[in-house]
Amino acid sequence: MTQRTDVVVVGGGQAGLAAGYHLRRQGLDFVILDADASPGGSWQHMWDSLHLFSPAEHSSLPGRLMPAQAGETYPDAGHVVDYLADYEKRYELPVQHGDRVGAVRRDAARLLVEADSGTWRARAVISATGTWTRPFLPTVPGRGLFTGRQLHTVNYRSPADFADQHVIVVGGGNSGAQIAADLALDGKVHVTWATQRPPRFLSDDIDGRALFDVATARRRALDAGHTDTGGVASLGDIVAVPPVRAARNAGLLTAKPMFAQLTVSSVQWDDGSYAGADAVIWCTGFRPALSHLAPLHLRGPRGHIPTDGTRALGEPRLHLLGYGDWTGPASATLIGAGRPARDAAGEIAHLLHS
Structure with missing residues (x-):
């Protein structure tokens, strides 16, 4: 079965939901395809004791403040899952859960998105699959010998x-x-x-909000041609x-x-x-989950796809959200997801209406 839409968003976590919010405000037709069977993105898979770095009021997606969690200054992962599920429902975002995307291909004026539900013919694609499904394991001598x-x-x-x-x-x-x-x-x-x-x-008084501000200031300085301050990495x-x-x-x-x-x-x-x-x-980090974009042949150094902001340089109909600073300052955080999503939705609207 083949379906048509203006935009397919691949991934229904925080970046994908932020994209949906801004695409709706642009008046575009879109669908969000999410491999997880239920809302919450990677937060539903985190360890039991995990808490956010920031208070709830500084951990929100566009349009909807995260409510405080009773008895907690820094909300836990379960609270974030509830917030994302509520966000999806509140804005009636068209998320199809349990619908994994296997490949994105070019087809003349459209991009073909091959998913479990069938093939979607889209005028633009936003990839927001994050990194959680691509854990990195270093090469360490003897790792294959260890029986524990x-x-x-x-x-x-x-x-x-x-x-x-x-x-x-x-x-x-x-x-x-x-x-x-x-x-x-x-x-x-x-x-x-x-x-x-x-x-x-980092200093005990620094939390996620301060880190977002530092990352944003660094991005602005670099864009203005100023000396790199080092951003968050300079703090710890x-x-x-x-x-x-x-x-x-x-x-x-x-x-x-x-x-x-x-x-x-x-x-x-x-x-x-x-x-x-x-x-x-x-606890050795992650790599971007971009295998679905392999047919487009866009990969650059370190496995990243070269971008101008969120737009792929080699495919102007593709935007990437939430993979780290290379797709927007602190874009892999809740508070940092909104601005790149807004910019991507605006660029896509301009492209489709031109």
């Missing part, structure tokens, strides 16, 4: 899964610090936190959310240098010392 459990951030849920075990948490970013803190504060897990370089904690790598702060202040969050290799049942450091390990949790 290995999992990525995407598979972690709670300390209860590791009671009385020795767990190595790898990664010096927010996920690594939060998961190491979650395990350490539980008191029933022996945790070793390994990082490539000494962890850099880890936001000191309350659990991380508590574990750090209690002396439970001291990182060791990255180990040299894995053995059958342990990790080995450069100095020859070993530590037994029952599990390794790789």
Whole structure:
């Protein structure tokens, strides 16, 4: 079955919903195809203790403030899922859940979007699939020999899964610090936190809103031809959310240098010392989930598609939202999703009406 529409949005998480909001305001016909069976995007798959970096009022999509969560300064992932589900319903966004997109292809004046529901012929496409479905695992000597459990951030849920075990948490970013803190504060897990370089904690008074402002200021400075200030990276790598702060202040969050290799049942450091390990949790980041765009042959360095703002340089009918700063300042965050979505919808409306 083939259907026609002005715009197909691929992905129904926060970036896809923000796109839908602005496409509706532009008066365009569109559909949002989402692989997940229910609303909430990647937030419905996060670990149990995860909380936002920012208060609710600074974590909102366009048009609808996130309500505060009772008893929480920083809302948890479940609250975000409820907010996104309500947002989708409130604005009557045409989201088709459980509808995975396999490929986007050129077909003369249209783009063909091949999905589980059939083929869509669209005049423009917005890709908003994020990174959660493409976890990155580094090449580490001995990783294939280790007989313990290995999992990525995407598979972690709670300390209860590791009671009385020795767990190595790898990664010096927010996920690594939060998961190491979650395990350490539980008191029933022996945790070793390994990082490539000494962890850099941001000042305790910095949260997601401040980071968004810093990222936006950097983008504006670069656009104006000014010297790169370094943006968020110049401040540090880890936001000191309350659990991380508590574990750090209690002396439970001291990182060791990255180990040299894995053995059958342990990790080995450069100095020859070993530590037994029952599990390794790789908090080593993600890559953009862009396999559906492979037929367009647009990939550039580091797997990114070169863009001008959100518009793909090699295909002006394609826009990308929510993959990181290369598709808009802090565009992979709730508060940062709205502005790039507005710009993309405006550009698409101009293209289709010209």
